[in-house]
Amino acid sequence: MDHFEYRDGKLFCEDVPVRAIAKKVGTPFYLYSHATFARHFNVFDGAFSQIPHIVCYSLKANPNGALLRIIAKSGGGADIVSGGELYRALGAGIPADRIVYSGVGKTPEELRYAIESGIRMINMESESEFKTLRRLSRKMKRRVPVSIRVNPEIDPKTHPYITTGLKKNKFGILWEDAARIYREIAAEEYLEPVGISSHIGSQILELGPFVEAITSLKKMVLELRGLGMAIEMLDIGGGLGITYKDELPPEPKDYAKVVNENLGDIGITLVLEPGRVIVGNSGVFVTKMLYVKQTAGKTFYIVDGAMNDLVRPSLYNAYHDIVPVEQKKRKAKVVDLVGPICESGDFLAKDRELQGLKEGELVAVKSAGAYGYAMSSNYNSRRRAAEVLVRGDEFFVVRKRETLKDLIRGEKTPSFLEVE
Ligand SMILES: *Cc1c(COP(=O)(O)O)cnc(C)c1O
Numbered sequence: 025m026d027h028f029e030y031r032d033g034k035l036f037c038e039d040v041p042v043r044a045i046a047k048k049v050g051t052p053f054y055l056y057s058h059a060t061f062a063r064h065f066n067v068f069d070g071a072f073s074q075i076p077h078i079v080c081y082s083l084k085a086n087p088n089g090a091l092l093r094i095i096a097k098s099g100g101g102a103d104i105v106s107g108g109e110l111y112r113a114l115g116a117g118i119p120a121d122r123i124v125y126s127g128v129g130k131t132p133e134e135l136r137y138a139i140e141s142g143i144r145m146i147n148m149e150s151e152s153e154f155k156t157l158r159r160l161s162r163k164m165k166r167r168v169p170v171s172i173r174v175n176p177e178i179d180p181k182t183h184p185y186i187t188t189g190l191k192k193n194k195f196g197i198l199w200e201d202a203a204r205i206y207r208e209i210a211a212e213e214y215l216e217p218v219g220i221s222s223h224i225g226s227q228i229l230e231l232g233p234f235v236e237a238i239t240s241l242k243k244m245v246l247e248l249r250g251l252g253m254a255i256e257m258l259d260i261g262g263g264l265g266i267t268y269k270d271e272l273p274p275e276p277k278d279y280a281k282v283v284n285e286n287l288g289d290i291g292i293t294l295v296l297e298p299g300r301v302i303v304g305n306s307g308v309f310v311t312k313m314l315y316v317k318q319t320a321g322k323t324f325y326i327v328d329g330a331m332n333d334l335v336r337p338s339l340y341n342a343y344h345d346i347v348p349v350e351q352k353k354r355k356a357k358v359v360d361l362v363g364p365i366c367e368s369g370d371f372l373a374k375d376r377e378l379q380g381l382k383e384g385e386l387v388a389v390k391s392a393g394a395y396g397y398a399m400s401s402n403y404n405s406r407r408r409a410a411e412v413l414v415r416g417d418e419f420f421v422v423r424k425r426e427t428l429k430d431l432i433r434g435e436k437t438p439s440f441l442e443v444e
Pocket of ligand 1: 082084085103105126127223225226227261262263264297298299300301394
């Protein structure tokens with residue numbers, strides 16, 4: 025149940041007709057359901073109730089401040105990958121002691137910001153990052169709780185662009201190197217080895233890869249404890265998949281069950297970093313049909329949303345279900361749903377069977393809550409879309425559509441080009 029349902033042939037988000045929002049806000053826009061988002065978080069969090077844990081929502085999936093406030097109110101934390109995400113998380117009221125920080129290219133400024141904010145754990149991803157943190161912690165004379173993101177060399181059997189735990193990926197540190205760096209960390213006055221972390225990929229649809237990862241992470245925890253390190257946190261990352269088309273991802277409770285079974289009672293706080301599974305199916309992208317274009321044997325539905333708004337189809341050839349906002353008794357057609365951008369790769373769907381649509385009608389691109397707005401851009405000088413949150417029978421614009429002025433904000437004209 026995702027709270028995007030038809031009533032008398034009209035698509036609703038909770039108790040609000042999608043068309044009514046489009047009338048007020050214009051198109052295109054992202055639309056999120058509060059009930060769906062909050063329930064996904066609570067179901068995920070609840071699944072792990074048997075073990076001490078923190079659910080650190082992965083901001084990069086969707087960092088809208090309204091959503092972050094829901095996380096904060098629900099007792100969640102944040103998984104961040106940049107100083108910008110730290111700023112957003114703190115600003116939305118997520119306590120620093122529930123924030124963990126991953127990423128292969130943290131700058132010294134970002135690390136300093138994280139240390140000053142007193143976040144729960146910094147997940148280091150290279151020996152050079154360790155050296156930078158060592159220097160900073162000595163200079164700042166501040167205790168810094170750290171973990172190493174280990175690369176468990178596991179194939180999560182997902183899209184190559186979102187696989188992160190293989191030897192050939194840029195993420196994490198191989199165990200033989202990590203074990204040596206942990207010893208160096210333990211010898212430091214200010215760095216504290218409090219955890220181990222990993223994240224093996226995204227849109228994972230089987231439990232096997234997680235079981236493999238947990239089995240090897242557990243060994244590592246015990247080995248480090250054997251060396252006298254008080255490893256108290258195990259961060260197993262995010263990656264649980266969702267249904268876009270006909271995938272059957274594991275339920276959070278099944279995931280929690282195998283984690284429990286394979287981890288056993290080793291007295292550790294589990295850190296989980298779900299992104300997509302919380303927000304993916306909590307959002308849709310609503311766009312309006314501008315033109316129907318027929319060419320040799322092909323029908324294009326040209327809509328006002330494009331790859332700059334939702335890049336997943338272009339980038340990963342990702343499938344998103346597309347549904348009309350108003351169901352009509354019309355013959356289905358096989359069409360390409362494309363945007364206005366000057367790129368052949370600008371499509372939302374290819375050779376898709378859709379209800380016949382007329383110009384001016386609306387469609388909803390489903391499962392667009394994760395890596396949708398977050399990956400949007402201004403390409404072709406298109407203004408970024410609005411974001412709307414529905415709660416019950418009310419809706420709230422949680423981000424305004426950009427204005428033309430927003431497009432040139434920050435640009436400067438060199439004096440020799442100024443017109444008198
Ligand atoms: C992207 C990412 C996540 C979230 O992944 P999902 O597949 O959206 O759950 C979690 N942790 C890290 C380190 C990430 O880079």
